[in-house]
Amino acid sequence: MSASNFDDHRANDWYESTKREVATDQGVLRYHEAGEGPPLLLLHGSGIGVSGWRNYRHNLEVFATHFRCYILEFPGFGISDTFDGPPMVTAAKSVVLLMEALRIESAAVVGNSMGGVVGAQVAIRYPQRVTKLVTIGGIGPNIFSQNPSEGTRLLQEFADGPSREKLVRWLDCMVYDPAVITEERIEERWDASSDPASQDSLSAMYGSKALAERQYAMRNSEAPPYWSMLHKVQCPTLLTWGRDDRQCPPDMAMIPMRCIPDAELHIFPNCGHWVMIEAKEAFERVTIEFLLR
Helix, strand or coil: CCHHHHHHHCHHHHHHHHEEEEEECCEEEEEEEECCCCEEEEECCCCCCCCHHHHHCCCHHHHCCCCEEEEECCECCCCECCCCCCHHHHHHHHHHHHHHHCCCCCEEEEEECHHHHHHHHHHHHCCCCEEEEEEECCCCCCCCCCCCCHHHHHHHHHHHCCCHHHHHHHHHHCCCCHHHCCHHHHHHHHHHHCCHHHHHHHHHHHCHHHHHHHHHHHHHCCCCCHHHHHHHCCCCEEEEEECCCCCCCHHHHHHHHHHCCCEEEEEECCCCCCHHHHCHHHHHHHHHHHHHC
16 A cells, blocks of 8 residues: 555554553653554654654554554653653653563554664663664764765754745755655645644754753763664664664664674665654565565
8 A cells, every 4th residue: 555545545543543641750652552462662763743653553564464463652742741851861761661661561662763872872871671672764873975864954943933935945955756755745844843742842952052961061061972872772773764864863873883793784875864764665565575574
């Protein structure tokens, strides 16, 4: 079934039938659940109007034929309750809280961009929780490419002064093929970006003040960056990347590929940051083979 047919004929019913929520001592977490088999957590990235559902709705049906899938909505992005603390910290906390609430002792994890970083952080801190890790861009430091990247600079422009035009520029930066950015996708993201919680999370991660504070902290903090701890990721790891990623350029993959003891890298040609969308069938095939291996 093509992504367009999925949108036209099944998305609304699939969305409602898989929607769940669970209370934790930090607040309510919302997620989507489907399929049978070993557990698979799908963690979304950051960005304008993002959600777990928007990241993975086209992949869920395929993954659900092999796994019990859980698409978690991170706190502070307008769907789950907002937790106190920086978005990246609360996201990692929410993964463990969800697993505890649903009595999932361990699971494979697929994480897009920020979700991949979160998955790696959970694997470092709670190695018994993550059986396998699949990342989609995002993980690691910029080695040869500029930092902040083109995509991050566009996010900063939007966070400092949202407009539909700025949204379109950022969306175009996410993909290799501009045809992926339909009017429906633009309107969906624009509508979602108006949520106050979503705006707050975006500003906390990509506003000019937040980026300046992050750059200062990187230069002056005695605490090591997360990517220097990647040697502690003990589970088998598949790093996936779009060759034409302008949000997280593929040179970022070099450190995690070298430092994670059991890591392999797959780069998809003619593909930007949204590998799970733009290289859907190939990404699903490679990922399922890795997870079932």
